[in-house]
Amino acid sequence: xxxxxxxxxxxxxxxxxxxxxxxxxxxxxxxxxxxxxxxxxxxxxxxxxxxxxxxxxxxxxxxxxxxxxxxxxxxxxxxxxxxxxxxxxxxxxxxxxxxxxxxxxxxxxxxxxxxxxxxxxxxxxxxxxxxxxxxxxxxxxxxxxxxxxxxxxxxxxxxxxxxxxxxxxxxxxxxxxxxxxxxxxxxxxxxxxxxxxxxxxxxxxxxxxxxxxxxxxxxxxxxxxxxxxxxxxxxxxxxxxxx
Amino acid sequence: xxxxxxxxxxxxxxxxxxxxxxxxxxxxxxxxxxxxxxxxxxxxxxxxxxxxxxxxxxxxxxxxxxxxxxxxxxxxxxxxxxxxxxxxxxxxxxxxxxxxxxxxxxxxxxxxxxxxxxxxxxxxxxxxxxxxxxxxxxxxxxxxxxxxxxxxxxxxxxxxxxxxxxxxxxxxxxxxxxxxxxxxxxxxxxxxxxxxxxxxxxxxxxxxxxxxxxxxxxxxxxxxxxxxxxxxxxxxxxxxxxx
Numbered sequence: 001x002x003x004x005x006x007x008x009x010x011x012x013x014x015x016x017x018x019x020x021x022x023x024x025x026x027x028x029x030x031x032x033x034x035x036x037x038x039x040x041x042x043x044x045x046x047x048x049x050x051x052x053x054x055x056x057x058x059x060x061x062x063x064x065x066x067x068x069x070x071x072x073x074x075x076x077x078x079x080x081x082x083x084x085x086x087x088x089x090x091x092x093x094x095x096x097x098x099x100x101x102x103x104x105x106x107x108x109x110x111x112x113x114x115x116x117x118x119x120x121x122x123x124x125x126x127x128x129x130x131x132x133x134x135x136x137x138x139x140x141x142x143x144x145x146x147x148x149x150x151x152x153x154x155x156x157x158x159x160x161x162x163x164x165x166x167x168x169x170x171x172x173x174x175x176x177x178x179x180x181x182x183x184x185x186x187x188x189x190x191x192x193x194x195x196x197x198x199x200x201x202x203x204x205x206x207x208x209x210x211x212x213x214x215x216x217x218x219x220x221x222x223x224x225x226x227x228x229x230x231x232x233x234x235x236x237x238x239x240x241x242x243x
Numbered sequence: 244x245x246x247x248x249x250x251x252x253x254x255x256x257x258x259x260x261x262x263x264x265x266x267x268x269x270x271x272x273x274x275x276x277x278x279x280x281x282x283x284x285x286x287x288x289x290x291x292x293x294x295x296x297x298x299x300x301x302x303x304x305x306x307x308x309x310x311x312x313x314x315x316x317x318x319x320x321x322x323x324x325x326x327x328x329x330x331x332x333x334x335x336x337x338x339x340x341x342x343x344x345x346x347x348x349x350x351x352x353x354x355x356x357x358x359x360x361x362x363x364x365x366x367x368x369x370x371x372x373x374x375x376x377x378x379x380x381x382x383x384x385x386x387x388x389x390x391x392x393x394x395x396x397x398x399x400x401x402x403x404x405x406x407x408x409x410x411x412x413x414x415x416x417x418x419x420x421x422x423x424x425x426x427x428x429x430x431x432x433x434x435x436x437x438x439x440x441x442x443x444x445x446x447x448x449x450x451x452x453x454x455x456x457x458x459x460x461x462x463x464x465x466x467x468x469x470x471x472x473x474x475x476x477x478x479x480x481x482x483x484x485x486x
Binding site (some may be wrong): 006020021102117119121122123125126129202212215216218219222223225226227230231233235236237 | 263264270360361362364365366368369372454456457458461462465466468469470473474476478479480
């Protein structure tokens, strides 16, 4: 039998999961930031990651749709604002498309998802469905990878600006805006999870939810690495870089 | 605008999708049959593929649950019998576990799914949900990879018996039983799809369903190849072979 952990122990365990399983540890992450990716590999990454960005508001709306508490819905709504913005050229998805534009990818092609790796689609769709089908507590806990994202994003920003002449501060606007949003959101979600995981079973479910989400992000980088770095087996009909 | 294809053209297009995208073309398939896998790689393949086998009756029950026609339900029910058998030691899943037993994997470990690659889970779950959420026509069309399976299975049977001293005809019983079932099932599904795809849109949806299913099988082999062949990056907590 697992016993009940204190709130501090829950937080420590969550941070330990991040320390062991967050995709910052993935070899593709090191290549990307270390300037060892070709432009085509960066394009493939941005193209595939676009699908993740595009589905995040749908994941969050699924989560809001399951909240009885108006205060929780209001809080979570800020995530929709962050990603979808106040107008067509605002918000995280629009900023991600500035990145894919800046990398020379055709916007219609990116948005069409025609070049997506199937593994990206399966992993992202698994995340959206997790937020729809698991308990609300687990859905909220699965967002907790944001606890670890400010650091990875600043590594990414610095590493990419320093190493790639095909990116600029303007095309990387997404990464400037994102860390304070992520910090605010993950503080809220962490406090929620610590307060509401009131049984050993609920605490285990929370840990499982964060592990699941780490698996989603990790599997996305596995697929990119396999298709575009080594051994470079691009699945049928997926994006093939020019260079 | 796409125009309406004849039934023969629909069949030709489906067979062409198989010829280009079925996982028989995947490099892992060639390694497996050609005797170039280690025992640990064959174990990893059997362990991951177990999850696919285990979820097939759930996929099929989801499909049956959506059929208004008793005749169609009765026909599709034979797939449940094939996989779940008439008793504990009968059926495709039980025969798959004879394979994992024969490969020296602990049965409780296999069934627990603890060692599964996350990408396997995401791909297989995408298939189960496809059968639940898409149209009945698309759900049936997604089973059509069975059109191409008798050939791959006989290659697998011959190649594995010839090349690996750790397998025997007894542990490979699954592959002896399966081809006539697959041929019967795919004949039925192909006739159904040809008859019921009555608009260009429905025909396109049928082609898309088969492409989707090819992507599922392909992504499973991508993940195996990446984790266990090259560059051998096993994701956190997934199965690690002893040898």
